[in-house]
Amino acid sequence: MKQAKILIADDEAAITTGLSAILEDAGYAVEVVADGQKALDTLIVDRYGVVLADLKMPKLDGLALLRELQQRQIPTEAIIITGQATVDSAVQAMQQGAYDYIEKPLNAEKLNRLKALIPKALDKYEVQQKNRELASKLEGLTHYGELTGQSEAMRSVYQVIEAVAPSSASVLILGESGTGKELVARALHHKSDRAKGPFFALNCAALPKEILENELFGHEKGAFTGSTNEKAGAFEMASGGTIFLDEMAEMPTDIQVKLLRAIETRQIRRLGGKREINVDIRIVAATNKNLQKAIVDGELREDLYYRLAVVEIDLPPLRERADDIQLLANEFLARFSQQNGKAITGFEDAAWEWIMSYHWPGNVRELKNAVERAVIMSRNATIGPNDIIPRHLRGGGEMPAALTIPVGATAAEARRQLVLRTFASTSGDAARTGKVLGLSEEDVRAELLTLFNGAGDASPAPAPADNGAELSAPRAARRQEPVATPARAASKKPSSKKGR
Amino acid sequence: MPASAAAADAGVLWLAALQRALGRAAHDVKDALNGVSVNLEVIRSRAARAEAPAATVAPFADAAAQQLDRLTALLEAVLALGRSEREPADVGITLRRVVTLCSASNAATDARVVVRDVSVGDAHTRVPGDVVRLALVSPLLEAVVGRRGEPRGQVECELANEADAIVVRLHAGHPVPMPLEVAETLRAAGVTWSESVDELSLVFPRA
Numbered sequence: 001m002k003q004a005k006i007l008i009a010d011d012e013a014a015i016t017t018g019l020s021a022i023l024e025d026a027g028y029a030v031e032v033v034a035d036g037q038k039a040l041d042t043l044i045v046d047r048y049g050v051v052l053a054d055l056k057m058p059k060l061d062g063l064a065l066l067r068e069l070q071q072r073q074i075p076t077e078a079i080i081i082t083g084q085a086t087v088d089s090a091v092q093a094m095q096q097g098a099y100d101y102i103e104k105p106l107n108a109e110k111l112n113r114l115k116a117l118i119p120k121a122l123d124k125y126e127v128q129q130k131n132r133e134l135a136s137k138l139e140g141l142t143h144y145g146e147l148t149g150q151s152e153a154m155r156s157v158y159q160v161i162e163a164v165a166p167s168s169a170s171v172l173i174l175g176e177s178g179t180g181k182e183l184v185a186r187a188l189h190h191k192s193d194r195a196k197g198p199f200f201a202l203n204c205a206a207l208p209k210e211i212l213e214n215e216l217f218g219h220e221k222g223a224f225t226g227s228t229n230e231k232a233g234a235f236e237m238a239s240g241g242t243i244f245l246d247e248m249a250e251m252p253t254d255i256q257v258k259l260l261r262a263i264e265t266r267q268i269r270r271l272g273g274k275r276e277i278n279v280d281i282r283i284v285a286a287t288n289k290n291l292q293k294a295i296v297d298g299e300l301r302e303d304l305y306y307r308l309a310v311v312e313i314d315l316p317p318l319r320e321r322a323d324d325i326q327l328l329a330n331e332f333l334a335r336f337s338q339q340n341g342k343a344i345t346g347f348e349d350a351a352w353e354w355i356m357s358y359h360w361p362g363n364v365r366e367l368k369n370a371v372e373r374a375v376i377m378s379r380n381a382t383i384g385p386n387d388i389i390p391r392h393l394r395g396g397g398e399m400p401a402a403l404t405i406p407v408g409a410t411a412a413e414a415r416r417q418l419v420l421r422t423f424a425s426t427s428g429d430a431a432r433t434g435k436v437l438g439l440s441e442e443d444v445r446a447e448l449l450t451l452f453n454g455a456g457d458a459s460p461a462p463a464p465a466d467n468g469a470e471l472s473a474p475r476a477a478r479r480q481e482p483v484a485t486p487a488r489a490a491s492k493k494p495s496s497k498k499g500r
Numbered sequence: 501m502p503a504s505a506a507a508a509d510a511g512v513l514w515l516a517a518l519q520r521a522l523g524r525a526a527h528d529v530k531d532a533l534n535g536v537s538v539n540l541e542v543i544r545s546r547a548a549r550a551e552a553p554a555a556t557v558a559p560f561a562d563a564a565a566q567q568l569d570r571l572t573a574l575l576e577a578v579l580a581l582g583r584s585e586r587e588p589a590d591v592g593i594t595l596r597r598v599v600t601l602c603s604a605s606n607a608a609t610d611a612r613v614v615v616r617d618v619s620v621g622d623a624h625t626r627v628p629g630d631v632v633r634l635a636l637v638s639p640l641l642e643a644v645v646g647r648r649g650e651p652r653g654q655v656e657c658e659l660a661n662e663a664d665a666i667v668v669r670l671h672a673g674h675p676v677p678m679p680l681e682v683a684e685t686l687r688a689a690g691v692t693w694s695e696s697v698d699e700l701s702l703v704f705p706r707a
Contacts, residue, residue, distance in 0.1 A: 012531050014563045018538035021560060025545060056527065083530035105533035111541050 009039035036060025055082030145187035165191035175315030178365030197241025205247035223272025535567030585629025592623035
């Protein structure tokens with residue numbers, strides 16, 4: 001095993017000789033320098049996990065050395081050792097980034113403290129070193145898993161995923177609809193030790209309470225009328241892998257209680273069942289809701305929030321990732337051109353102008369759908385503004401303010417059109433649609449489900465078909481990736497994926 | 501100022517100067533203690549390992565002993581100078597103790613006191629011990645660190661026997677003024693001095 005390196009900076013030879021012998025006996029590789037300037041010079045050319053520096057040293061004292069280390073961003077953890085311990089100097093040292101502070105004389109007790117401090121400081125150095133390596137690895141990266149983006153905001157997201165994926169911590173992904181929350185969940189799964197286990201995604205908003213409960217926990221034979229067979233729920237099926245609970249804040253509160261219990265005990269009980277079943281799962285949840293408000297309004301249990309939000313990942317909306325729009329648009333263009341057998345080479349300048357100036361309320365999903373539609377509609381080698389700009393956005397307003405209902409249409413058809421158009425105008429936000437129309441969110445969802453289950457009329461649905469994939473139907477609400485091998489994951493149809 | 505009043509005044513002034521000198525010596529005391537403990541810890545831990553040969557602990561025993569000597573000298577000087585001394589003193593002995601106290605070797609500031617020669621045999625003055633200490637310590641502290649703790653460099657001390665006087669030269673490479681607050685007390689007790697651009701010469705009348 002590689003020896004951890006420690007640098008001692010002190011002008012007292014009698015101390016440094018003894019101290020270096022103690023640390024060498026403890027298994028460290030130790031170098032000694034007699035002043036602060038030499039310490040700085042040494043740290044510039046070589047890496048030391050810990051530097052033990054006297055506060056008073058020739059040329060550059062301990063505090064000045066700390067300042068230089070901070071200014072030059074030299075990675076090391078400094079422990080200040082001094083014979084002139086005052087509260088002021090201790091505070092100054094800590095403010096300037098010292099890991100800790102020990103007062104001379106180093107009697108047996110203080111030496112023991114120092115020996116205990118060093119491994120902790122080295123651990124911190126190692127973690128920070130890994131983070132630095134990771135940051136430099138991610139620099140310039142345009143793709144991460146299925147995510148695309150090279151903006152600062154996305155690189156920060158990649159960094160958090162990379163750091164948190166190997167742990168078993170629950171992760172809460174926050175972000176507007178269409179930002180790619182499920183892709184982040186998949187990346188967390190694939191980068192974790194559970195990658196060989198199942199990834200199970202469930203949209204909590206798309207299912208009625210009873211079905212959601214059944215989907216989560218399963219049921220025993222005879223649990224309810226018509227349950228002729230036993231059925232394992234998501235927790236059992238995701239055991240050994242990751243369960244992704246999308247739109248988590250939409251979950252009814254009594255199911256939240258059961259979920260909390262399952263997270264805490266790692267055990268579940270099927271509906272109608274009497275035995276506890278052990279499950280080994282990692283939970284990744286996502287929402288586009290204001291959680292603080294949901295907690296205050298009693299829609300989300302605070303204890304569940306804290307259980308799920310061990311780590312939070314905030315996905316930026318596309319309008320805050322201007323650097324990524326061009327990259328994404330080009331990537332979608334290449335993908336859909338190939339899928340549709342078209343030789344489209346790029347976007348016209350006017351199309352680019354619109355793409356870059358539009359605020360993309362439906363985020364990456366909206367951009368993807370816009371490009372796919374443009375590729376299909378285009379008859380030229382390039383995408384023009386008329387191909388990419390949706391009809392309802394041409395000529396000023398983003399959405400038509402009026403809706404024409406033909407005479408003779410049924411009240412049900414009129415209601416459905418109204419729900420669909422409003423749903424589209426809210427970029428696929430069922431809750432907002434309900435508020436605007438004076439309907440409950442459940443009514444809106446029921447209306448949408450009716451359409452997607454084939455009960456709707458033949459009139460074309462506008463934006464919801466693009467934006468509302470995650471709200472479309474129970475089959476889309478439950479997406480299991482049985483055992484995620486790269487080949488199988490790649491063979492999935494893009495249309496079965498949510499987001500990008 | 502009568503001689504007895506000057507001696508009493510010197511006692512008070514000396515205590516103030518001693519306090520300042522001790523503050524400066526604290527770093528040296530802690531460094532020496534640190535040297536002892538750290539080297540003893542090496543010896544202790546290596547002695548506990550059966551396979552560690554004695555030769556591997558010997559240098560640390562030497563280093564600990566060296567630091568202990570340094571500490572002993574400092575403590576002896578502090579204990580001796582801490583006692584009031586109103587009787588006439590030996591300037592040579594007092595100078596050695598004062599230098600030990602003030603010579604806190606602080607490489608960080610390069611402020612230290614070194615003694616070039618103090619072997620002049622009997623150096624008894626008729627000036628009381630507290631006054632001699634005060635006369636030596638006050639300018640020495642000014643010369644090495646200044647009033648606000650700013651480093652002022654190294655001072656060399658030289659003791660000489662001249663006719664009816666014992667002369668101590670404090671050579672600093674810069675002016676070494678006698679602090680005003682002690683000047684009158686020293687003069688009243690019979691100590692004289694002369695200042696030049698780079699040194700201070702103190703003259704103590706021989707006993």
